[in-house]
Amino acid sequence: MRVSKLFTKTTKQAPADEVAKNAQLLIRAGYVYKEMAGAYSYLPLGLRVLDKIKQIVREEMDKIDSQELIMTSLQNKAVWEKSGRWSDEKVDVWFKSALQDGTEVGFGWTHEEPIVDMMQQYVQSYKDLPISLYQFQTKMRNELRAKSGVMRGREFVMKDMYSFHASAEDLAAYYDKTIEAYKHVYDRLGIGDDTYVTFASGGAFTKFSHEFQTICDAGEDYVYLHRGKNIAVNEEVLDDAVKELGVSKDEMERVKSVEAGNIFNFGSQKGEEMGLYFTDKDGTEKPVYLGSYGIGITRAMGVIVEKFADDKGIVWPEAVAPYRVYLVQIGQESTEQADALYRELQDMGIEVLYDDRDERPGRKFADAELLGIPYRVTVSDRLIKENTFEFTPRAIGETELLTREELLAKLG
Ligand code: ATP
Ligand code: MG
Numbered sequence: 001m002r003v004s005k006l007f008t009k010t011t012k013q014a015p016a017d018e019v020a021k022n023a024q025l026l027i028r029a030g031y032v033y034k035e036m037a038g039a040y041s042y043l044p045l046g047l048r049v050l051d052k053i054k055q056i057v058r059e060e061m062d063k064i065d066s067q068e069l070i071m072t073s074l075q076n077k078a079v080w081e082k083s084g085r086w087s088d089e090k091v092d093v094w095f096k097s098a099l100q101d102g103t104e105v106g107f108g109w110t111h112e113e114p115i116v117d118m119m120q121q122y123v124q125s126y127k128d129l130p131i132s133l134y135q136f137q138t139k140m141r142n143e144l145r146a147k148s149g150v151m152r153g154r155e156f157v158m159k160d161m162y163s164f165h166a167s168a169e170d171l172a173a174y175y176d177k178t179i180e181a182y183k184h185v186y187d188r189l190g191i192g193d194d195t196y197v198t199f200a201s202g203g204a205f206t207k208f209s210h211e212f213q214t215i216c217d218a219g220e221d222y223v224y225l226h227r228g229k230n231i232a233v234n235e236e237v238l239d240d241a242v243k244e245l246g247v248s249k250d251e252m253e254r255v256k257s258v259e260a261g262n263i264f265n266f267g268s269q270k271g272e273e274m275g276l277y278f279t280d281k282d283g284t285e286k287p288v289y290l291g292s293y294g295i296g297i298t299r300a301m302g303v304i305v306e307k308f309a310d311d312k313g314i315v316w317p318e319a320v321a322p323y324r325v326y327l328v329q330i331g332q333e334s335t336e337q338a339d340a341l342y343r344e345l346q347d348m349g350i351e352v353l354y355d356d357r358d359e360r361p362g363r364k365f366a367d368a369e370l371l372g373i374p375y376r377v378t379v380s381d382r383l384i385k386e387n388t389f390e391f392t393p394r395a396i397g398e399t400e401l402l403t404r405e406e407l408l409a410k411l412g
Helices: 021-029 044-063 077-081 112-121 168-188 235-245 269-274 297-308 335-347 361-371 381-385 404-411
Strands: 032-036 039-042 074-076 095-098 104-107 131-140 155-165 195-200 209-215 221-226 231-234 253-267 277-279 285-287 289-296 325-330 352-355 375-380 389-393 400-402
Touching: 021 032, 021 297, 021 361, 039 044, 044 131, 044 155, 044 168, 044 297, 074 077, 074 112, 077 104, 077 112, 112 155, 112 269, 112 289, 155 168, 155 297, 168 195, 168 209, 168 253, 168 289, 195 221, 195 235, 195 253, 209 221, 209 231, 221 235, 231 235, 253 269, 253 297, 269 289, 289 297, 325 335, 325 361, 335 352, 335 375, 352 361, 361 375, 375 381, 375 404, 389 404, 400 404
Parallel strands: 195 231, 325 352, 325 375
Antiparallel strands: 032 039, 074 104, 095 104, 131 155, 155 289, 195 209, 209 253, 221 231, 221 253, 253 289, 277 285, 375 389, 389 400
């Protein structure tokens, strides 16, 4: 992609009402557009990042035999009344509307009830189980506050997965498998070292549910870490959990964090509520066991920005960067060489953002830093005469002079 053709332009200022660092940087760099508080559009650069995050999640969910689908945003009131969760007292984030004939509908804030209801058509016998399904879907939640940028949207992309089982044991085994899959996801996103499997409240069947909490100053949660035992507990269940785990609060450190994911064992509760039963081997009718597993996709993008950004801008880990190389051309005589390198890198399968604009070098370098592309490569009249290229990794910020062969070897 040529920067001259990008319709987005970088800016020095973020909107005055935007307080979150992640959104300020993402807006200034042209990754997102703020429609209103808690609602962001993802522009071409931002969409590339989201697609990278999704692809990592997709690969890991596929590995545990989950199948991708996409469900509707419009939801049926009658389905939600079965579990009692249509009520605004039970669920305080509903967006609701009505059809022209007056029929009420909801906008999906989760798909737990709708997917369990849907599965009545596909699950009859134990032979139909287990099943695991997931989607990347835009969730709507009427959040009270939206001050954390893309980390808390009123509209946001979630990966939600649901697994259906014939027994508690089968669900428990899949739940554990999912924990491992999630660890792989956060490792690949570059935040694995700071992301803890955390004991949290809930679990319809088990005493605790599990959150994946990433240590982050901009987070809205607090977790207690036991670094020695590698245990993390959400503040809201601290007393209960320390008793259960046999650790002392004094050995734990309170840190700010953000919930990057959440997994939940519903046992047979949802099956019973929603009437999802199957015929077991012995001929008896039993409720299906349900697990529910979320990852905040747009939130992950915000967390990554918060954690790695420096005073010059965003710093993307390679795995999620929209492009791998930011190619800067400087001067009047080296355009042809820069064009040739642009083509050559693309032929090697390297994603390149090519700053071919007629702009001051300082502006180009500043934009390269704000955008956070992992490797800046500079081609200039002077460098070409010396047969060298500048190579500057964004995270380190130090420039090396490389020959063409050395450069291609680094990027190859
Ligand atoms: P939180 O405690 O942060 O409000 P939650 O417990 O309501 O989140 P879940 O219903 O478990 O979240 O949703 C699954 C995942 O979706 C969360 O772990 C989080 O990563 C993401 N998520 C939840 N709410 C939002 C939001 N408003 N904006 C962006 N991502 C969100
Ligand atoms: Mg939560």
